Amino acid sequence: MTERALSFGSVASTYERFRPGYPDRLVDEVLAYAGTPVRTALEIGAGTGKATRVFAARGIEVTATEPDAAMLVELRKHVPSTVLTLQHAFEDLPVTRTYDLVFAAASMHWTEAERRWSRVASLLDRGGVFASFGGQLKIADPAVEEAVRAARSEHVPDDDVPSPDGTPEDSELQWPGTELARTGRFTDVRQTTIERRLVLSASDYVGHLATVSAYLQIPPAAREEVLGRVLAALPAEVALNGDLVLHLARLSEVT
Numbered sequence: 009m010t011e012r013a014l015s016f017g018s019v020a021s022t023y024e025r026f027r028p029g030y031p032d033r034l035v036d037e038v039l040a041y042a043g044t045p046v047r048t049a050l051e052i053g054a055g056t057g058k059a060t061r062v063f064a065a066r067g068i069e070v071t072a073t074e075p076d077a078a079m080l081v082e083l084r085k086h087v088p089s090t091v092l093t094l095q096h097a098f099e100d101l102p103v104t105r106t107y108d109l110v111f112a113a114a115s116m117h118w119t120e121a122e123r124r125w126s127r128v129a130s131l132l133d134r135g136g137v138f139a140s141f142g143g144q145l146k147i148a149d150p151a152v153e154e155a156v157r158a159a160r161s162e163h164v165p166d167d168d169v170p171s172p173d174g175t176p177e178d179s180e181l182q183w184p185g186t187e188l189a190r191t192g193r194f195t196d197v198r199q200t201t202i203e204r205r206l207v208l209s210a211s212d213y214v215g216h217l218a219t220v221s222a223y224l225q226i227p228p229a230a231r232e233e234v235l236g237r238v239l240a241a242l243p244a245e246v247a248l249n250g251d252l253v254l255h256l257a258r259l260s261e262v263t
């Protein structure tokens with residue numbers, strides 16, 4: 009696993025404080041797609057449990073897996089006791105049983121490409137559902153966006169996480185829909201956008217940036233400096249587009 013993939017634990021409590029949660033609408037979409045009752049779910053890279061808790065709230069028995077011990081410590085403070093937690097990277101997770109649903113929130117792109125989909129397939133019941141979702145917070149006002157870009161450019165020239173298979177940003181079908189469609193192991197690959205708009209105070213937005221992997225890559229002193237510059241460039245309130253892109257697929261009945 010890369011250092012960047014495991015950078016979040018150093019800021020686990022900040023992550024929990026400043027990252028937005030996931031809306032119930034997203035769970036509604038997943039359950040409607042499944043079409044039959046979802047009783048069990050395996051979560052990949054559960055972090056501090058922001059997605060875990062919205063699925064567990066529907067009575068689903070969630071097994072939350074996460075490689076980073078510090079993230080798991082935070083997660084255990086926020087999820088019900090019905091959630092089973094396991095400290096494992098996706099690649100090392102023992103395949104001892106299957107689930108109705110396997111899901112990943114802003115984590116699938118950190119997993120190794122090799123055997124990614126055969127592993128997901130081996131963890132799903134026949135006809136079981138895979139869901140992957142996420143979306144970076146983007147500044148809505150282009151003038152503010154430009155001011156922030158200038159303020160961070162010396163230390164953080166680019167804060168995007170690149171598409172793992174190189175799918176261009178303007179392609180209709182985004183990753184991992186592209187890979188899911190290519191594997192031949194899944195049917196009915198779908199991509200849906202769930203609108204999420206937020207307004208954060210300037211300091212809360214900077215708190216959020218302090219949990220973004222591109223910022224976690226730079227030395228703490230430089231991070232402090234760049235976050236200070238970004239704060240100075242922001243208005244008191246920052247309007248954000250945090251739309252979530254949800255990918256869904258069903259494990260083929262035929263293997």
Ligand SMILES: C[S@@+](CC[C@H](N)C(=O)[O-])C[C@H]1O[C@@H](n2cnc3c(N)ncnc32)[C@H](O)[C@@H]1O
Pocket residue numbers: 009013014015016017027052053054055056057058059073074075076079096097098099112113114115118119120
């Ligand atoms: C951006 S965070 C998302 C956390 C949480 N799912 C959420 O939506 O808030 C990415 C998470 O993926 C985890 N991760 C990194 N590499 C992983 C891997 N190979 N297998 C599983 N999880 C991984 C990180 O430790 C981190 O908790």
